[in-house]
Amino acid sequence: MSVSADRVDVRKTYKLYVGGKFPRSESGRSYEVYAAPRGARSAAAGTRGAFLGNVAKGSRKDARDAVVAARKAQPGWGGATAYNRGQVLYRVAEVMEGRRAQFVNEVQAAEGLTAARAEAVVSAAIDRWVWYAGWSDKYTQVDGSLNPVAGPYFNISAAEPTGVVAVLAPQRSSLLGLVSVVAPVVVSGNTAVVLASQDRPIPSVSLAESLATSDVPGGVVNIITGHTAEVAPWLASHRDVNALDLTGAADVEGMAWGDLERAAAENLKRVLRPAGGGSGAQEPDFLPTPDLTRLRAFTETKTVWHPKGT
């Protein structure tokens, strides 16, 4: 009998990521997560794969705590230099690269992909961090402008972070999709409260561990695993959340879109909807290189007048 057969399993506790720490859910709840069957196109496929683990089932109070942490972290992160934020984002890519094998295994199990396909997805996810890292000190030049005015003034418009952004991460693309929605939010100086994919949350926990060990200040990204339809309304109505990314609301059963958008309107949140909207909403394909749409969606344009020297 080999040594490994004698070993007791060391099972992992999948926890939340809030304020740079890994707490269990305040509610004490967890839920079972299963692998997607090989080749499954959607998370809701009928046949159930192998048991992967018990994952913390976040509650509204976990979401509230995450918003508090995000709010607290925002001035520091938003006030960091663009150069610094770019470096930190690049560092995330470095750390993920070091854990590539783990990510490949988890994505493969979570999404039912072939090994080669999972490799490609993880590479794309890592490259996505690098892509956004490069934009950190460039997007303001692209988005900002020196406006022509009739007077002895400079009139300058420049993008600034919106604040705290609640993100419903894509349900199917558990890692690449997650990175593709989180990176554009934080690169400009926003902080994020992310609801991970409900049925495929395990890669998000590993991403949290990468973030925690890669110079990203605690609270800048907070990841809550749990039931999307249960927690999302609390984030949508939260007055201290400035914007809402509804990408992950596509394909969620029992998601009341109208209610989410109405609640978000209470404090004039910016809302980013996936293509289609409502029951026809579709999760985007995250493989192609993105454009600046997502980054722009969570910025505010500040315009200042400055007297010209004579």
Next chain:
Amino acid sequence: MTTTPAPLVTAAGQATRATEHLGVTRLTNQALSSWLHGLPGVDQVGCDARAATLGTRSIKTTAKAWAIDLAISMIDLTTLEGADTPGKVRGLCTKALSPLPSDPTTPRPAAVCVYGDMVATAREVLGDSGIKVAAVATAFPSGRASMAVKLADTRDAVEAGADEIDMVIDRGAFLSGDYLTVFEQVAAVKEVCGTARLKVIMETGELVTYDNVRRASWLSMLAGADFIKTSTGKVSPAATLPVTLIMLEAVRDWREQTGQMVGVKPAGGIRTSKEAIKFLVAVNEVAGHGGAWLSPEYFRFGASSLLNDLLLQRQRMSTGAYSGADYIPDDSPSLY
């Protein structure tokens, strides 16, 4: 619960009462020592455990709403910074008068607590609104000044219109066993206070043991304290639940012995509604007497940021959505 002005007590009268209470002919340090050291010791582990257990009580829905309103009405809204200005004190008083302008049903805090030189400013803004003006005195927060200075400090605040005086005890004297000095100082300040209520700050973070907290509580009450208060807020740890538990036991036992109600004020470090509600649970469970202490008359929170969190929770309960700092008044004036 009525506010009867405390009878004017002289320091000598207080000493006479103390000798009667102790059953001795003359109030000496030895008499005080043997009395204080004769108090039963505090079971530290048991006390911490009881506090932890009380902290697990679940207070929800209507009970929570009631507790939040009660906690707001118990706050001594405090600003004790070297950088305080009349403008900042006015801002704080305005906030006390109208804690949440969007919801006029919000109760007002009990008092505004400031340094002695800001009393007149606070008094002017608060007027006859019923919100008390509390002043820290006696060389707050260290208490390291001569008795003459401490008394002058107190007199100054009372004359400027303070309704309540927060004094600090001489921790150095207390810790070296010189209980008579502490007694005499508290009694002397009490005499100068006149009708102003005297809160005695024991600075429990410096008292080292729970036994000392119990002794300091009894000593303060014997010397005429109307309130016993945990901390200045300048020393960490400040107000903890176990320490407050010991003080609540002391005021409860004091009432059994003398019939007098003495208030308790935890101050410093209480920042969230959740913590505040734990204290209220402790008041009800430990002090008992049908919740006699569950009133701003006999229980206060010394706090500055607690009010904001209580207001956020109050909004959460009335609107059903989590609220944010943008939706409650900002009491710190802009620096620009």
